[in-house]
Amino acid sequence: MNIIEIKNLIKVYDEKTMPVFALNGVDLAFRQGEFTCIVGPSGSGKTTMLNMLGGLDTPSNGQIVIDGTDITMLKSRQLIDFRLRNIGFVFQSFNLIPVLTAKENVEFIMQLQGVNKEKRDKRTLELLQSVGLGEKINTRPNKLSGGQQQRVAVARALASKPKFILADEPTANLDSKSAENLLEIMEKLNREENVTFIFSTHDARVVAKAKRVVTLEDGKIVSDIPKN
Amino acid sequence: MIFKIAFKNVWRNKVRSLIVIVAITLGLAGGLFTVSVITGMVDQKVRSGINNEVSHIQVHNPEFLKNFESRYSIPGSDSIAGIISKMPAVKAICLRTRITGMAASPNSAGGVQIIGVNPEMEKEVFSLYSGIPDSAGGFFIGSRKNQVVIGWKLADKLKVRLKSKVILRFQNSDGDLNEAAFSVNGIFHSSNTIFDETNVFVKKGDLDMITGNDNGIQEIALILDDVEKVPVIETMLQSRFPALLVQNWMEIRPDMGMITTAISIEVYVILGIILFALAFGIVNTMLMIVFERTRELGMLMAVGMSKSRVFRMIMLETIFLTLIGGIIGIGLSTALIAIFHRHGIDLSAFSKGLGAFGFDPKIYPFIKTKLYIHLSFMIVLTGILSAVMPARKALLLKPVEAIRVE
Numbered sequence: 001m002n003i004i005e006i007k008n009l010i011k012v013y014d015e016k017t018m019p020v021f022a023l024n025g026v027d028l029a030f031r032q033g034e035f036t037c038i039v040g041p042s043g044s045g046k047t048t049m050l051n052m053l054g055g056l057d058t059p060s061n062g063q064i065v066i067d068g069t070d071i072t073m074l075k076s077r078q079l080i081d082f083r084l085r086n087i088g089f090v091f092q093s094f095n096l097i098p099v100l101t102a103k104e105n106v107e108f109i110m111q112l113q114g115v116n117k118e119k120r121d122k123r124t125l126e127l128l129q130s131v132g133l134g135e136k137i138n139t140r141p142n143k144l145s146g147g148q149q150q151r152v153a154v155a156r157a158l159a160s161k162p163k164f165i166l167a168d169e170p171t172a173n174l175d176s177k178s179a180e181n182l183l184e185i186m187e188k189l190n191r192e193e194n195v196t197f198i199f200s201t202h203d204a205r206v207v208a209k210a211k212r213v214v215t216l217e218d219g220k221i222v223s224d225i226p227k228n
Numbered sequence: 229m230i231f232k233i234a235f236k237n238v239w240r241n242k243v244r245s246l247i248v249i250v251a252i253t254l255g256l257a258g259g260l261f262t263v264s265v266i267t268g269m270v271d272q273k274v275r276s277g278i279n280n281e282v283s284h285i286q287v288h289n290p291e292f293l294k295n296f297e298s299r300y301s302i303p304g305s306d307s308i309a310g311i312i313s314k315m316p317a318v319k320a321i322c323l324r325t326r327i328t329g330m331a332a333s334p335n336s337a338g339g340v341q342i343i344g345v346n347p348e349m350e351k352e353v354f355s356l357y358s359g360i361p362d363s364a365g366g367f368f369i370g371s372r373k374n375q376v377v378i379g380w381k382l383a384d385k386l387k388v389r390l391k392s393k394v395i396l397r398f399q400n401s402d403g404d405l406n407e408a409a410f411s412v413n414g415i416f417h418s419s420n421t422i423f424d425e426t427n428v429f430v431k432k433g434d435l436d437m438i439t440g441n442d443n444g445i446q447e448i449a450l451i452l453d454d455v456e457k458v459p460v461i462e463t464m465l466q467s468r469f470p471a472l473l474v475q476n477w478m479e480i481r482p483d484m485g486m487i488t489t490a491i492s493i494e495v496y497v498i499l500g501i502i503l504f505a506l507a508f509g510i511v512n513t514m515l516m517i518v519f520e521r522t523r524e525l526g527m528l529m530a531v532g533m534s535k536s537r538v539f540r541m542i543m544l545e546t547i548f549l550t551l552i553g554g555i556i557g558i559g560l561s562t563a564l565i566a567i568f569h570r571h572g573i574d575l576s577a578f579s580k581g582l583g584a585f586g587f588d589p590k591i592y593p594f595i596k597t598k599l600y601i602h603l604s605f606m607i608v609l610t611g612i613l614s615a616v617m618p619a620r621k622a623l624l625l626k627p628v629e630a631i632r633v634e
Contacts (some may be wrong), residue, residue, distance in 0.1 A: 051628050054530065056530055056627050056628040056631075077534070077535075078530065079536070080532055080533070080534050080535070081532065083530065083531065083532045084531065084532025084533075085532070089527075089530055089531055091527065091631060093523070095523065095524065095527035095631065097524065097528075098240065098524075099233060099239075100233065100236070104232075106308045108229055108233075109531060109532070111229040111539070112229075112531075112532055112533055112534075113532075138539065142312055155529075160531075160532070175363075176605075191600035215591055
């Protein structure tokens with residue numbers, strides 16, 4: 001069963017002056033447990049696509065149905081709550097809260113969701129252990145390496161038990177060893193816990209690990225290749 | 229969690245936060261100290277006026293106050309005094325004869341109010357006697373007749389000193405002119421130069437003896453156990469004795485009432501201006517913070533932090549910053565005020581000028597507890613108002629753009 005269905009998605013910038021079609025009639029679907037990469041040259045619409053999927057930007061036309069909800073119809077406040085409960089984000093530059101420890105960064109999302117302390121503590125520890133940071137729970141981001149910070153970001157993205165995780169160039173700021181390590185963790189989470197990952201990337205290592213590669217060019221899908 | 233993040237965020241850039249906190253601290257400490265000096269000056273003037281000159285409430289024959297003619301005495305003053313002294317909250321009363329007259333020495337003369345008193349009753353209500361040092365005599369020491377207690381300014385004007393003779397000339401209640409020689413028994417020194425120049429105290433019995441009849445009681449002065457009860461007792465007295473005129477200290481001395489009211493407003497104006505100026509610094513700092521944290525704020529909104537939570541977080545950060553400075557400022561000023569309150573600020577170099585306006589040359593700064601409470605609210609309000617613009621700026625961020633800001 002599809003958890004995400006994108007129908008005729010169009011995003012036009014500068015619609016009135018000089019229209020630029022960032023996405024031009026994209027139809028796409030994602031199933032639970034996919035490990036998909038969206039690739040393409042700069043300006044192909046990868047980031048726009050991820051922004052649309054994450055409910056961070058609104059399309060000019062088309063539908064994005066996530067688990068039965070057409071998010072293009074949601075109001076701003078509803079979208080924020082939808083993101084909180086359904087979508088996990090991993091950003092290129094980690095974006096952790098610097099004044100909080102690793103544990104607090106992960107726990108924070110659950111607090112926004114209103115999860116009680118006992119459950120929060122348990123899940124936070126499990127998640128940080130699953131990304132190999134069980135020993136660093138009380139460490140602040142500035143004392144962690146880039147790879148470790150991105151692993152905390154993955155744990156944070158998983159904290160809300162989202163339907164899928166959107167990762168925008170997650171390895172772009174990592175050295176090769178850290179990137180490899182991060183990918184192994186994500187792959188393991190996907191394999192063992194059926195977590196759905198959707199990446200936008202230029203990184204060949206990420207593409208190599210993907211089970212499906214969707215290629216965009218000029219806002220259109222030019223290939224959609226499943227891998228085994 | 230929002231609370232915790234907001235508090236931790238205050239210390240993210242320690243130097244910047246400390247600069248703001250120090251600015252708030254010094255601004256408030258300076259402002260509060262200034263206010264405490266002004267409050268101390270005025271309070272001393274008012275207390276001195278009440279304790280030495282007017283008491284809390286005075287009762288007169290309404291006609292007396294028109295021209296200060298001694299024939300308009302209070303009828304049945306003894307029985308009235310008996311009733312008043314039994315009223316609740318009345319600590320003490322004294323009965324006074326007041327006659328307008330002239331004090332003269334071989335060197336000079338001047339118009340004065342001659343106040344005929346019972347020294348023991350007088351001491352219960354007024355504390356002028358306690359400020360007379362041994363070197364300046366006392367308040368009717370001994371049982372000799374025709375003693376007078378005068379102010380230092382009048383003594384200076386008449387060029388008299390202790391035991392000097394002063395001639396008091398006055399019209400008695402029958403309209404006859406009388407005069408008698410009095411020996412200076414004490415020289416008082418209130419903080420009001422004009423009072424010290426225009427009032428002399430004699431024993432009522434001596435006055436009656438000179439005039440050959442009872443000059444009556446023109447004034448009943450009351451002191452209460454709490455100044456806050458003045459309006460209630462005043463109303464009670466006025467309804468009990470409708471033929472008499474009952475006045476509180478602010479009505480008797482409108483200048484004292486006016487300065488008290490003016491200062492109570494002025495202190496809020498001073499502190500309001502200081503907080504208003506500080507608010508600009510706080511707004512500027514918070515705008516910088518929002519600008520610097522654009523990406524982080526975008527991330528927070530992207531992962532599902534509601535706009536109201538973002539707004540609250542910025543609000544709380546601003547309030548924390550303001551409150552920390554405010555609390556330290558209040559603490560510092562409290563310490564400063566306590567030290568100077570104990571030792572006083574000696575402005576005797578300006579005693580002539582201050583005395584002319586009824587101010588004591590030694591000032592004991594103080595601040596009413598009520599002001600600290602109001603100030604705390606004002607600080608929180610400043611924090612909230614200062615936070616509005618930065619918080620609104622944060623709300624206008626679009627997560628999709630903010631998360632990509634470098």
